[in-house]
Every structure is written in C-alpha cells, then in structure tokens.
C-alpha cells in the first residue's frame with residue numbers, strides 16, 4: 198500500500214505497464230503553475246552539495262519545458278548572500294529568498310510555512326528537494342499541506358511529451374524500476390539523494406533576478422526550540438558519498454573477519470569502506486556505511502565491490518561511479534552487467550593480493566623523487 | 570499517558586526473489602515481518618510507558634493478514650492493537666495513507682484517550698519514503714520530530730520533550746511540546762523479548778479491526794488509488810549496460826598475477842588516479 202509498491206497486478210509484466218487513470222486532466226486553477234524550483238538546503242551557513250546536483254537536473258527539466266529554473270533560499274537575515282551567488286553560478290535564472298531569524302536553524306514549522314507560502318504565491322510546476330534528513334522532513338510536510346504528490350528518492354527525473362514530470366525510482370523487492378507521475382496536482386514534487394546526479398559546472402559571475410519574500414514567523418508562535426547543536430567531529434566519520442575511492446564488501450566475504458580484508462585495501466588506498474545491506478543487518482558494518490538505495494549513493498572515481506551480487510537496490514547507489522571493478526565467484530552475478538572490469542574469483546584471495554600490490558606500488562612511488 | 574505507534578507489515582526483503590526469466594517479483598510465500606524501523610519506535614514507546622505508566626496502542630492499515638504483525642507487537646508488550654482494513658485503501662500512496670491513518674488515530678483517541686505522543690518508523694523497507702510520518706503529523710496538526718537519536722527529557726506534567734535529532738552536519742537538540750510525532754533512528758535501542766505473560770496475552774487478545782466506516786473515515790474519495798495524487802505509470806527492468814564487464818583472465822593465474830592485471834586496467838581506465846592517491850597519502 199504505497200506509491201512505489203505497484204499493486205500486485207501491475208507488477209506482472211516487466212515493461213510497458215500502465216494504469217487506467219493516467220490521463221492528464223489538470224484542473225483550471227493549476228494551469229498557471231509554471232517553472233522549476235529547487236530548494237537550496239542551507240544549514241549552518243553551508244549549502245548541502247545535493248542542492249547543486251539538483252540544480253543540474255532542474256536546469257535540464259526547465260530547458261525541456263522552456264521555463265525558468267529558480268533556487269529557493271531560506272535562511273537567517275544576511276545569511277543567504279553566498280547561496281544566492283552560487284545558485285546563479287549553478288544555473289538559476291532567479292532566486293526566491295526568504296530571510297527571517299526563525300529560519301536560522303532548520304525547524305519543520307517555520308520552514309514548512311515559508312515554503313508553502315512561496316509555492317502558493319509563485320506557483321511552481323515542479324519542486325525538487327534533496328533526500329537528506331532535512332529534505333525528507335520538510336518535503337513530507339509541504340506535500341501534505343499542499344495535498345500534492347511527492348515521489349521520494351528518485352534516481353532519474355525527466356519530462357515527458359505532455360510536459361509531466363516523470364520521476365523514476367527503484368521499486369521494492371526486485372530488479373525493477375518504476376516511473377511515477379503526479380498528473381493532476383501541482384506542484385509535482387520529488388526528492389533525489391545526494392550523489393545520484395552529477396555536480397553541474399559552475400559559471401562564475403552569473404547573475405539573475407532576485408525575488409525577496411517576507412514571511413511572518415514570530416518566534417513566539419514557533420513551539421519547537423533549538424537548544425543547541427553538536428557538530429560531528431570530522432574524524433572517523435564516514436563520508437562515502439563524496440569519496441574518490443570506495444572499497445566495499447558483500448555477503449560473499451562470508452564473515453566479519455574476512456570483511457577486514459576490505460578495510461585493509463581501503464586503508465592502503467586512503468579510501469572509504471562500506472558494504473551491502475545484509476552486512477549492516479548482520480552487524481559487520483555500521484549503518485552509515487551501507488551503500489545503495491537505502492544507504493548511501495556514491496560517485497567515486499573508483500569503486501571496488503567484493504562479493505556483492507549487484508541487486509538493483511545496490512546498483513542504483515553505485516552507478517554513478519566512473520570505474521566499477523567487481524570481484525565475484527559467480528560469472529553470472531548481476532554486478533557484471535554494470536561493472537566495467539570483472540574478476541571471477543574468490544574475493545578473500547584477490548583482496549589481500551591487491552592490498553599487497555598497491556602497498557608496494559604506492560611505497561615505491563613515495564620513494565621516488567618528487568620531481569617525477 | 571497514551572502512546573500510539575504506527576507499524577506496517579512488510580515483505581521480508583531479504584527473502585524476496587526476482588523471477589530469472591520474467592523479471593517479476595516472486596511474492597508468493599515471502600514471509601512478512603514488522604517493518605524493522607518501526608521496532609525502534611515501538612521499543613521507545615514501551616520504555617516511556619514503563620517509566621511513566623499508561624498504555625501503548627499499536628495501529629496499522631493493511632490487509633486482514635496484517636493482524637499477525639499486530640499480534641507480535643502485543644507479545645512484545647503493547648497494550649492494544651488496532652487494524653484498519655478495507656478494500657477502499659488498496660493502492661494508497663503516501664498522501665492517501667496518511668489521510669486514512671490520521672482518521673484512524675482520531676478514532677483511537679476517541680475510544681481510549683488523546684495520545685500524548687505518536688511514534689512512526691523512520692521509513693519502511695518496502696515503501697521507503699519516510700513520508701507517512703510527516704504526513705500524519707501535518708494532518709493531525711502535530712509537531713514532528715524525525716530522525717530522533719535519543720529522547721533526552723520527557724516531562725509529562727510540563728508536557729515537554731527534549732530530543733537529539735540527527736541533522737546533516739551534527740546533532741540538533743530540540744525542545745518541543747506534547748503532543749508530538751516522533752520517528753526514531755535505527756540502532757537507538759533493541760526490541761525487548763517480551764515476557765511470558767505478554768506472549769500469552771498476545772496470543773489470546775483480540776485485535777480490534779475496523780473498516781473505513783467504523784474508523785469514521787469521512788471521504789472515501791481521498792483513500793486508496795482514487796485519493797492518491799501519484800500514479801505508477803510504468804514498471805520496468807533496468808536496461809543493462811551496452812557491454813558487460815571486461816573480464817580479467819583468471820584461468821591458471823595466481824592472485825598476485827590477477828591483481829597486477831586489475832591494477833593495469835585501473836590505471837589505463839583512470840589515468841592519474843594512482844598518482845592522486847599517492848598525493849593524498851603524502852598529505853597534499
């Protein structure tokens with residue numbers, strides 16, 4: 198009973214399935230909804246990179262629809278300047294800016310109020326947010342307030358011939374994707390996770406229109422208070438989404454002791470380590486190291502997957518990698534359908550050899566004069 | 570105190586298989602489980618009840634067989650379980666689901682008292698949207714606290730709650746008023762085993778079962794497929810990459826020889842990567 202779970206019947210043939218009521222009959226009052234919006238996630242003075250990734254996707258949608266791409270920036274008074282400048286640099290035609298002391302830290306109430314007010318006043322046809330803790334917290338509230346559709350964790354966004362947003366996401370339980378439409382409601386909302394889309398090119402010096410909007414958000418009317426914020430210490434925290442090299446293991450590693458071989462190689466390469474979901478369930482790795490649809494999406498230059506079968510939920514999290522090297526004993530493992538380089542072999546034997554070879558090469562290179 | 574916990578019965582994803590030829594989901598015989606994320610919330614609810622007294626009501630909307638998961642919650646120690654089931658709910662997306670659940674909770678409040686706190690799971694493993702919790706909160710006009718790592722203070726008399734919430738770059742410590750809706754982060758606690766008395770009670774108790782009319786759902790047009798703004802237009806298998814992975818020759822080779830070949834391929838396909846790793850290691 199959920200949007201991504203197609204009803205049992207619809208799941209039968211793998212392709213070309215459609216529902217009866219997929220005709221677009223947009224009510225008159227929603228026809229004025231135009232343009233593509235991206236929420237710029239500004240927290241503690243820092244814009245989450247997923248917002249820029251979404252600007253890249255939003256630009257493509259706006260160009261196809263021949264409409265404007267707008268960045269929506271909510272923040273503290275005087276705290277939005279850099280975000281505005283960078284929004285133009287990443288492709289915005291215009292920025293909607295709401296500055297208010299109540300928007301200094303993320304809180305659901307004032308953010309939902311500000312966002313829904315903006316939508317009702319300026320009427321976008323598409324509204325995109327990052328599938329971060331902030332974006333997911335906010336998107337559900339905004340969509341419910343506006344009574345419109347919201348598709349979570351999309352892996353692909355497109356517009357079809359009649360201008361509807363086609364939001365594609367994996368559907369549960371198998372090697373399937375589904376495309377979801379919000380035909381007769383506006384805005385069409387979707388979230389996308391960090392690193393699913395590539396970072397767009399930054400064009401310095403670009404400018405555009407800025408529309409400032411005042412929202413009344415008296416602090417007395419906001420019940421939730423931020424008492425304090427404990428920033429994560431930089432050390433020891435996994436940063437899989439933005440790592441250059443990632444080494445991961447799956448059930449093919451057989452046990453927690455063998456998983457150490459993955460970490461050994463990662464250490465030599467200065468890489469992040471992670472794994473498939475069953476490893477989290479077994480307690481071999483912490484949950485913030487899970488890679489895939491319900492874990493992290495990664496986009497490294499090199500991804501080494503050892504003993505991972507390559508289920509769709511894993512695949513969607515790694516497909517953005519420049520180079521995927523897979524080690525699996527089964528020549529028919531699905532991972533070889535999307536890896537670039539395959540090794541049909543026992544990962545517990547290959548990993549130590551790779552670690553050793555890289556250790557030697559990197560040590561050798563370090564010993565050479567820097568001029569080389 | 571009255572606590573309501575929303576749970577969902579989901580297929581055990583670890584056991585789902587895809588048919589190798591037709592590429593369809595093989596759901597027959599797949600066992601169902603309580604959505605694992607919901608258990609962190611249920612356990613938190615039981616702990617609050619054990620500390621402050623009161624009752625925990627577990628609710629779900631689903632097919633009649635979802636009563637199995639509710640019964641399981643009773644064996645863990647929940648006081649009461651309510652199943653909302655009706656054919657009108659088939660095909661609900663998250664907006665329609667939160668509509669039905671919000672009325673279910675209103676009805677539960679009428680019967681057994683206004684809840685002081687409502688728990689949802691962080692997300693489900695089948696739907697996986699994390700939208701239903703915020704949807705219910707909005708519809709019931711409740712404050713919402715998602716991704717809660719820890720309930721720090723809970724003051725029933727002052728009707729205040731202080732929690733640690735996982736944000737992107739750290740932990741937000743938030744204070745808000747009851748009633749509110751909370752979703753717990755995974756790993757925050759472990760589900761208890763439940764006492765023998767609870768096991769016996771769970772096996773014997775009746776699950777309160779309501780249809781849409783009995784739950785007082787005012788507008789059936791807002792339920793199920795009809796009430797869902799999102800439409801699944803197409804279900805398809807991902808297209809394979811044009812070419813399969815380049816296979817490294819392994820026949821008759823030692824692991825060392827194989828790994829040299831792998832490194833050769835890496836360096837050819839990602840020139841400069843090894844040098845950059847080197848530079849990083851040297852601390853540039």
Ligand SMILES: Cc1cc2nc3c(=O)[nH]c(=O)nc-3n(C[C@H](O)[C@H](O)[C@H](O)COP(=O)(O)OP(=O)(O)OC[C@H]3O[C@@H](n4cnc5c(N)ncnc54)[C@H](O)[C@@H]3O)c2cc1C
Nearest residue numbers: 447448449473474489490491492504506510526527544582
């Ligand atoms: C809603 C939902 C969300 C999910 N989200 C995720 C997610 O985010 N991330 C994720 O990873 N999964 C996720 N899954 C689970 C996913 O469907 C798969 O079950 C999971 O990815 C399989 O993990 P695995 O490849 O490690 O294990 P398996 O599928 O069991 O594969 C193990 C592989 O190891 C190989 N092998 C065995 N021995 C060796 C050896 N000695 N050397 C080399 N290879 C060997 C086998 O040939 C096999 O291919 C999700 C599932 C659902 C239903």
Ligand SMILES: Nc1ncnc2c1ncn2[C@@H]1O[C@H](COP(=O)(O)O)[C@@H](O)[C@H]1O
Nearest residue numbers: 575630689690692693696698699700701
């Ligand atoms: N059919 C349902 N019945 C009861 N609770 C639900 C249902 N669907 C979702 N929920 C609750 O909402 C949470 C988030 O679900 P989802 O939005 O599907 O990820 C779940 O963990 C449950 O607590």
